[in-house]
Amino acid sequence: MSWTKKHLLDIESLTAAEITTVLDTARGFKAVGERAIKKVPALRGKTVVNLFVEPSTRTRTSFELAAIRLSADVINFSAEASSFKKGETLKDTALNLEALNADFIIIRHSAGGAPHFLSRVLDAHVINAGDGAHEHPTQALLDAFTIREKKGRIAGLNVTILGDILYSRVARSDIWALTKLGAQVTLCGPATLVPRTFEQMGCRVTHDVDEAIRDADIINLLRIQHERQRKTLFPSIGEYTQFYGLTKARLAKTKSDALIMHPGPINRGVEIDSEIADSGRSVILEQVTNGLAVRMAVLFLVNGGKAPPEVV
Amino acid sequence: MPEATVVLDAAAIQRTLTRIAHEIAERNEHGTEVVLIGIPVGGDHLAARLAKILSGVWSHRVPVGILDVTMHRDDLDQRVAPAFHPTDIPFDVNGKTVVLVDDVLFSGRTTRAAMDALNDFGRPKRIQLAVLIDRGHRELPIKADFVGKNVPTSLDEKISLRLTEAGAAQDEVLLKKQ
Numbered sequence: 001m002s003w004t005k006k007h008l009l010d011i012e013s014l015t016a017a018e019i020t021t022v023l024d025t026a027r028g029f030k031a032v033g034e035r036a037i038k039k040v041p042a043l044r045g046k047t048v049v050n051l052f053v054e055p056s057t058r059t060r061t062s063f064e065l066a067a068i069r070l071s072a073d074v075i076n077f078s079a080e081a082s083s084f085k086k087g088e089t090l091k092d093t094a095l096n097l098e099a100l101n102a103d104f105i106i107i108r109h110s111a112g113g114a115p116h117f118l119s120r121v122l123d124a125h126v127i128n129a130g131d132g133a134h135e136h137p138t139q140a141l142l143d144a145f146t147i148r149e150k151k152g153r154i155a156g157l158n159v160t161i162l163g164d165i166l167y168s169r170v171a172r173s174d175i176w177a178l179t180k181l182g183a184q185v186t187l188c189g190p191a192t193l194v195p196r197t198f199e200q201m202g203c204r205v206t207h208d209v210d211e212a213i214r215d216a217d218i219i220n221l222l223r224i225q226h227e228r229q230r231k232t233l234f235p236s237i238g239e240y241t242q243f244y245g246l247t248k249a250r251l252a253k254t255k256s257d258a259l260i261m262h263p264g265p266i267n268r269g270v271e272i273d274s275e276i277a278d279s280g281r282s283v284i285l286e287q288v289t290n291g292l293a294v295r296m297a298v299l300f301l302v303n304g305g306k307a308p309p310e311v312v
Numbered sequence: 313m314p315e316a317t318v319v320l321d322a323a324a325i326q327r328t329l330t331r332i333a334h335e336i337a338e339r340n341e342h343g344t345e346v347v348l349i350g351i352p353v354g355g356d357h358l359a360a361r362l363a364k365i366l367s368g369v370w371s372h373r374v375p376v377g378i379l380d381v382t383m384h385r386d387d388l389d390q391r392v393a394p395a396f397h398p399t400d401i402p403f404d405v406n407g408k409t410v411v412l413v414d415d416v417l418f419s420g421r422t423t424r425a426a427m428d429a430l431n432d433f434g435r436p437k438r439i440q441l442a443v444l445i446d447r448g449h450r451e452l453p454i455k456a457d458f459v460g461k462n463v464p465t466s467l468d469e470k471i472s473l474r475l476t477e478a479g480a481a482q483d484e485v486l487l488k489k490q
Contacts (some may be wrong), residue, residue, distance in 0.1 A: 025396045036432075042382075303389070304391060304392045305393070
């Protein structure tokens with residue numbers, strides 16, 4: 001066991017041992033989810049606030065259920081119906097929540113670094129549920145958990161992340177987590193969405209999809225965020241599907257035991273062929289189940305963590 | 313280097329477990345409703361070894377489970393999160409006589425947590441407690457039904473165990489001064 005951190009802010013600052021501790025702990029929580037009584041009293045009496053300044057349904061629901069299964073009380077706080085509309089700052093909102101004795105603040109924010117900022121002004125435990133294009137640590141932990149569970153290991157595996165990587169916090173967190181655990185990570189997508197600067201993070205960048213997935217043990221697809229006006233970055237959705245979508249013809253040229261992952265929500269017929277999404281090769285729904293166990297593990301572990309001594 | 317005294321060596325551990333098994337058999341005549349549940353780390357190995365001996369005594373297989381009590385501890389706020397071991401109870405505990413098996417009985421808080429945790433799996437007919445070492449200093453009104461060895465200790469001493477599931481020559485129980 002090696003977890004002494006008070007917050008979960010990013011994967012970049014975690015050691016391989018800390019990541020492994022989360023995965024090992026999550027294994028126990030996954031078993032709890034399979035029992036008749038799925039609830040344990042570990043966080044009884046604690047208050048968890050879901051502070052989602054950027055909208056999200058699946059991550060918020062997953063954190064909410066994780067907190068409930070640990071017997072904590074949960075309140076949800078969303079941007080649409082909140083004081084942000086009235087001009088309150090993030091700091092004041094968070095201090096108000098803490099004044100109500102919130103023990104954990106789970107934050108999603110469109111600005112990278114927002115969770116780090118809160119961790120400096122609050123006494124509560126802060127968990128990053130996605131900050132801008134920076135990181136989405138629990139997604140990376142659940143991806144690593146799923147890979148380890150399915151393949152028995154992570155070190156030495158070839159993981160290809162395919163799609164819209166430039167603005168993807170999932171890609172960044174995945175790259176940190178998987179390279180720390182010894183996987184070889186390859187990034188692939190249109191050159192505008194997958195710049196070579198990512199090579200600095202210790203992964204391989206290619207724009208040839210067939211080459212990128214040929215030796216992959218894991219193919220992790222990222223959603224094309226077409227709502228974010230990507231017209232200038234690639235010509236059309238149809239062209240993206242033709243050149244980078246995971247079609248049956250492309251899948252036929254991969255290793256027969258390569259697994260397909262996707263953080264969701266999936267766009268059927270765009271980055272992934274509909275039949276592939278429903279096939280036995282896809283572990284997309286298992287990722288959702290594992291996400292719950294991983295988030296329970298994170299809440300449980302940070303509860304025992306203490307703030308590091310002030311660095312002057 | 314802390315000084316260490318051997319409380320039980322490998323042979324003594326095996327003899328002690330054999331005696332505890334016979335006491336369990338004596339208390340539960342036919343044993344058809346007895347299941348053993350070990351508390352990790354330590355109790356799970358002991359439960360497996362007791363089950364092996366009891367299966368010989370009763371001439372039928374005695375079910376063994378593992379129960380992690382971490383989530384039910386009352387000190388989670390006061391310490392770094394402890395390791396969480398998978399629970400595995402591959403049988404129904406309803407109506408059974410559950411013998412909880414732990415390595416060391418100390419404050420009694422682990423036993424209390426175990427009884428709470430067991431609630432989530434059903435309602436046993438009765439629960440009995442078997443421990444290899446009782447070192448005293450109870451903080452709760454809990455008493456073992458089957459004790460391997462009573463070891464009077466002071467609070468600055470530590471019981472350290474090396475146990476294996478099959479039982480090996482290196483197995484031992486040590487009393488260490490901190």
